[in-house]
Amino acid sequence: MKKSLMLLALSAAFIFGCKKDDDNTDNGGSNATKTNLTKTWQAQAVEGVTGNTVVPKLTVYTKGGSANLYDFSTFSVNFKSDGTFQQMGLDGTNSTGTWTLGSDNKTITMTSTGGSVVTYTADPVTAQSATFKYMLNVKNPKGIDAQIINVAQSKGLTINDGAYLNLVVIPK
DSSP: OHHHHHHHHHHHHHHHHOOOGGGSEETTEEHHHHHHHSSEEEEEEEEEEOSOSSSOOEEEEETTOSSOSSOOTTOEEEEOTTSEEEEEOTTSOEEEEEEEEOTTSOEEEEEETTSOEEEEEEEEEOSSOEEEEEEOOOSSOOHHHHHHHHHHHHTTOOOOTTOEEEEEEEEO
């Protein structure tokens, strides 16, 4: 009788104590994080962190603001559940490709159909907002990196290695 009760207790503990490993993950990322990311996002505010200890942060963009350092009003990105994305760039051009969420549930890697790769660190991510950290390539700037660095320098700001943008985004 004791063996039967022990076996019943162990069986109950096993059945109720275990959960599927894939309940919480999907290709390395959290289902909740992926679910929250899967929508169209637009920039609400962009803060630049210059890497300079004298001017550690600067407001680059505020939605509806009149003194923006750079215009992010056209920026949007739609992360689709099938692993594809569609992005409207700062210059109004549209790009598409694939995206993945890293096993850290923070690193978003976007690979455009043209082969270019953009990486964001998304932290935090909720259903209502997210912050995408984008590292600027200061040593060899091209494209948007060069444009943002040039605009900042024209305003008398020094942009050092390690500079990045925090894009605070909300659902569109």
